[in-house]
Amino acid sequence: MKFGPWQKRSIPLAWLLLSRQPLRLLVALAGISFAGILMFMQLGFRDGLFDASVTVHRLFDADLVLMSPRSMSSISMSGFPRRRLVQAMAHEDVVGTTPVNWNFLLWRNPETLTTRSILALGFEPSAPLFQDPELEVKAQALTNPGRVLFDELSRNEFGPIPKWFKEGRIVETELAGKRVRVAGLVRLGPSFGADGNLLTSRETFLDLLPSTPPGSIEIGLIRLRPGSDPEKIINSLRASLPSDVKVFTRQGFIDFEKNYWRTSTSIGFIFSLGAAMGFVVGCVIVYQILYSDVSDHLPEYATLLAMGYRLKTLLGVVAREGIFLALMGYVPAYLVGQALYALVRSSTKLPVVMDPSRAMLVFVLILFMCMSSALLAMRRLVDADPAEIF
Amino acid sequence: MSHWFGKGITRKQILHTISLEIAPGEVVLLTGPSGCGKTTLLTLIGALRKVQTGNLWVFGNKVHGSSRKLRQQLRRNIGMIFQGHNLLRCLTAEQNVQMGADLLPGLSYRSRRDKAREWLHEVGLRDQSSQLPQDLSGGQKQRVAIARALAAQPKLLLADEPTAALDSVTGREVVYLLKRLALEQSCSVLMVTHDPRILDVADRVVKMEDGRLLPPFG
Numbered sequence: 001m002k003f004g005p006w007q008k009r010s011i012p013l014a015w016l017l018l019s020r021q022p023l024r025l026l027v028a029l030a031g032i033s034f035a036g037i038l039m040f041m042q043l044g045f046r047d048g049l050f051d052a053s054v055t056v057h058r059l060f061d062a063d064l065v066l067m068s069p070r071s072m073s074s075i076s077m078s079g080f081p082r083r084r085l086v087q088a089m090a091h092e093d094v095v096g097t098t099p100v101n102w103n104f105l106l107w108r109n110p111e112t113l114t115t116r117s118i119l120a121l122g123f124e125p126s127a128p129l130f131q132d133p134e135l136e137v138k139a140q141a142l143t144n145p146g147r148v149l150f151d152e153l154s155r156n157e158f159g160p161i162p163k164w165f166k167e168g169r170i171v172e173t174e175l176a177g178k179r180v181r182v183a184g185l186v187r188l189g190p191s192f193g194a195d196g197n198l199l200t201s202r203e204t205f206l207d208l209l210p211s212t213p214p215g216s217i218e219i220g221l222i223r224l225r226p227g228s229d230p231e232k233i234i235n236s237l238r239a240s241l242p243s244d245v246k247v248f249t250r251q252g253f254i255d256f257e258k259n260y261w262r263t264s265t266s267i268g269f270i271f272s273l274g275a276a277m278g279f280v281v282g283c284v285i286v287y288q289i290l291y292s293d294v295s296d297h298l299p300e301y302a303t304l305l306a307m308g309y310r311l312k313t314l315l316g317v318v319a320r321e322g323i324f325l326a327l328m329g330y331v332p333a334y335l336v337g338q339a340l341y342a343l344v345r346s347s348t349k350l351p352v353v354m355d356p357s358r359a360m361l362v363f364v365l366i367l368f369m370c371m372s373s374a375l376l377a378m379r380r381l382v383d384a385d386p387a388e389i390f
Numbered sequence: 391m392s393h394w395f396g397k398g399i400t401r402k403q404i405l406h407t408i409s410l411e412i413a414p415g416e417v418v419l420l421t422g423p424s425g426c427g428k429t430t431l432l433t434l435i436g437a438l439r440k441v442q443t444g445n446l447w448v449f450g451n452k453v454h455g456s457s458r459k460l461r462q463q464l465r466r467n468i469g470m471i472f473q474g475h476n477l478l479r480c481l482t483a484e485q486n487v488q489m490g491a492d493l494l495p496g497l498s499y500r501s502r503r504d505k506a507r508e509w510l511h512e513v514g515l516r517d518q519s520s521q522l523p524q525d526l527s528g529g530q531k532q533r534v535a536i537a538r539a540l541a542a543q544p545k546l547l548l549a550d551e552p553t554a555a556l557d558s559v560t561g562r563e564v565v566y567l568l569k570r571l572a573l574e575q576s577c578s579v580l581m582v583t584h585d586p587r588i589l590d591v592a593d594r595v596v597k598m599e600d601g602r603l604l605p606p607f608g
Contacts, residue, residue, distance in 0.1 A: 006499070007498035007499050007500070008498075008499070009499050010488075010489075010492040010499070010502075011481065011485050011488055011489055011492060013478075013480075013481075013489075016480045016481060016485070017480050020479075020480035020522075021480065297478075297479075297480075299474075299476060300476065300477075300478045300479065303470075303472070303476040303478075304478075304489070305462075305465075306436065306438060306465060306470050307465065307466075307470065307489070307490065307493065307538075307539075307542065308462060308463070308464075308465035308466030308467075308468075308493055308542070309493070310462055386438045386465075387433045387438040387439045
């Protein structure tokens with residue numbers, strides 16, 4: 001007679017070993033979950049911070065971006081001649097361009113009267129800036145001088161601007177020493193370098209920063225004819241434009257900024273190290289639990305060997321204990337991770353979300369943690385000598 | 391067959407030219423003072439140790455010079471009952487017995503479980519089937535161990551002082567149960583014991599002293 005795997009099954013020894021010692025199981029699961037939560041948090045912070053560095057970058061309506069070669073990151077932008085954008089317009093596949101001024105200005109909190117640096121973007125209100133179509137309508141208000149659109153996701157230190165504005169109050173404050181009025185709200189989100197953002201017209205921008213040469217911009221957005229090949233156009237633009245400007249694809253522009261924070265700060269290292277510590281702590285806990293579990297049951301394992309069970313079968317029992325621990329420890333780690341991410345989002349406004357690839361990575365790490373610990377604990381099992389039990 | 395423990399200058403001979411044969415279905419009792427090598431002999435026959443010198447056949451298989459794998463397979467046909475019951479603490483009485491039945495090839499989970507239940511019934515523990523070893527008395531534990539050993543349908547049963555942890559009445563009960571069930575299976579029994587009260591269950595009593603078998607008396 002042939003039997004399926006279900007009928008071939010035997011007593012689920014691994015499961016019973018774990019579940020009949022609830023206290024030890026609880027300690028093990030607490031340890032694994034803790035390690036998992038630690039890894040989720042550290043990796044979440046790391047990715048969140050890198051993502052946060054490009055919250056504004058992601059919003060631009062552009063296929064290609066021009067930037068000065070001296071610009072290293074969003075917090076140290078240099079200008080280049082606006083003429084380059086006009087030259088790029090000459091290319092047959094370029095259908096539109098938007099010059100953008102980019103700088104940090106001091107914003108006075110109208111409630112506490114303290115000042116704080118805010119990212120100000122200056123653009124032509126008639127030209128498209130972001131992919132969000134709503135902006136086109138709101139941008140009409142910027143045609144009057146001295147008007148700004150305030151980012152309602154800016155940190156609270158800039159004052160209760162969104163609340164006041166929604167209450168219908170006229171919100172006026174000082175920006176770079178000059179009076180401005182909030183003409184509307186937009187939703188961008190704070191980034192790594194900027195705690196808050198505002199949009200204004202180029203005219204107002206130049207008025208606020210008179211030292212900026214009128215023909216100088218910090219980034220130039222280029223939109224291409226649909227279906228054209230950005231790589232080919234980049235190459236021809238690079239060949240035709242002088243070296244005082246660099247051409248990026250949209251993704252290259254985002255990566256350039258992320259790369260700055262990754263390489264010139266210790267953020268990546270610090271948080272990866274934090275995640276590695278979580279991994280090591282988890283390994284130690286699982287190893288301790290499995291090792292003492294095998295040690296405690298050594299006479300019983302020896303008995304099974306004496307009965308004729310193969311060592312391989314018993315090693316499989318320990319391996320299965322590792323798998324069960326990994327599965328059962330991951331679930332609470334995932335759930336608590338989700339909850340903590342929500343908490344981080346609401347208190348820091350950083351875009352920390354449960355990325356599926358990170359969820360997978362942490363699961364693989366936990367599985368690896370449990371399996372390698374199980375492997376180490378198996379060495380103890382080899383000590384089980386059936387001849388010693390009489 | 392001879393056996394030594396230790397190495398070099400501390401090497402000590404435990405068994406001196408032992409010669410013993412057990413017929414199928416025979417119940418043999420091995421007695422003698424402690425330290426005379428009874429348990430060592432038992433572990434050799436149980437294929438738990440490598441044979442150093444001499445010849446040992448179990449069911450016609452050569453044990454001397456055999457591989458680890460062959461000895462593991464031989465052990466499937468040898469039931470063992472220990473001084474301590476050596477039950478798995480995290481399994482119920484029925485699951486413990488089934489660990490024995492699980493060694494039988496080509497049976498479904500259900501039929502192995504039914505076998506375990508039958509054996510538990512045979513040893514008179516039908517009502518205790520879902521209890522953990524910690525909730526059973528010493529005699530009950532030893533009866534579970536007997537059921538576990540027999541559930542694997544062994545041809546030889548090795549028992550090392552199965553009554554040591556039991557009082558005299560329980561001890562006798564357990565040994566008689568063991569003999570009756572073993573005989574029903576036509577399974578040979580080699581039992582090491584100090585206990586003079588159970589000598590009458592044996593077909594043959596073999597005495598041992600200082601690693602040598604004493605000549606049979608009577």
